[in-house]
Amino acid sequence: MLKIIQKTKIWFSISLIIIIIGLGFFAKNGLNYGIDFKGGTVVKINIGKDFKKQELDSIVKKYTSDYVTNKVEKTQLEIKSNSLTDDGISNLFKDVKNKYKLKDKDLLSQERIGPSIGNELKRKALVAMAVAIIAMLIYVGIRFEFKFGVSAIVALAHDVLITLAVYVIFKIPVSSNFIAAILTIVGYSINDTIVIFDRIRENQKKMRREDITKIANVSITETISRSINTVLTTLFTIVAVYYFVPSVRDFTIPLMIGVLSGCYSSIFIASPFWVILKKKKNKKATA
Numbered sequence: 001m002l003k004i005i006q007k008t009k010i011w012f013s014i015s016l017i018i019i020i021i022g023l024g025f026f027a028k029n030g031l032n033y034g035i036d037f038k039g040g041t042v043v044k045i046n047i048g049k050d051f052k053k054q055e056l057d058s059i060v061k062k063y064t065s066d067y068v069t070n071k072v073e074k075t076q077l078e079i080k081s082n083s084l085t086d087d088g089i090s091n092l093f094k095d096v097k098n099k100y101k102l103k104d105k106d107l108l109s110q111e112r113i114g115p116s117i118g119n120e121l122k123r124k125a126l127v128a129m130a131v132a133i134i135a136m137l138i139y140v141g142i143r144f145e146f147k148f149g150v151s152a153i154v155a156l157a158h159d160v161l162i163t164l165a166v167y168v169i170f171k172i173p174v175s176s177n178f179i180a181a182i183l184t185i186v187g188y189s190i191n192d193t194i195v196i197f198d199r200i201r202e203n204q205k206k207m208r209r210e211d212i213t214k215i216a217n218v219s220i221t222e223t224i225s226r227s228i229n230t231v232l233t234t235l236f237t238i239v240a241v242y243y244f245v246p247s248v249r250d251f252t253i254p255l256m257i258g259v260l261s262g263c264y265s266s267i268f269i270a271s272p273f274w275v276i277l278k279k280k281k282n283k284k285a286t287a
Contacts, residue, residue, distance in 0.1 A: 002221045004268065005213045005275050011268035015158055022165020034068060034173035037122065039115035040082035043089055044108040047100050050074050053246070059095045063088040068173055071246045076108070125179040132183065136190050140197070147277040148197050152190055155270035159189045162261040163254050177251035185258030192230065192266040196223050200271070212278050216271050224267060231263040
């Protein structure tokens, strides 16, 4: 039997350190919002054949420093930048045109995106997150008990904060796909947490005279292999998508972080937090 609950302070400390560092970076630099939020330019160039993105990145960086490039359908390059000017686009395309012997028609599009779209996205994302969390709290509270619901929400908040911390610390650009990834992480994490809570509920009936700590440890031990196997198979899929479908990398990056964090929080955050709440209730009942 694993003694997870006895080391609660260690698990909580690890998460708090990462979150506090993230908050420090956030206070200093804020999130690195991409073009979807700050506004900017999207340029699409048809190369007409497969190409090495690194070679084109070396050209793009001569004209802008805050860029994101994506390979589309293996023959097109998409460039997103907050600071790319019309002159910069013209000169950039000339360099690409000369290198790959392109024609003027191969500059497929250049489009300006306003920041107002980003503000609307942020507002809708917060609403969607609030609705999802409230619905999950009600569901878990009805299916199990309110303490399980509170513990599950704490784990969800942990996963979102850890993902944000990684993005802030490493200055990874935040796009609209990030919002979809965060909502996906929330759904994944609650599913993993419910599996452990379901086993705790079953063991509470079987081990009525046992201490809450032992019940939680036994339940985690019985489900930990399932949690690890699930996260590994999920990660294999996400990593494959990351490498073979470059156009959705800004969706897969937060997913990888969130899936790992979700597995960690289900085992080391949600269950220990439930034990803390349960022990407080028992103390009040015996006082």
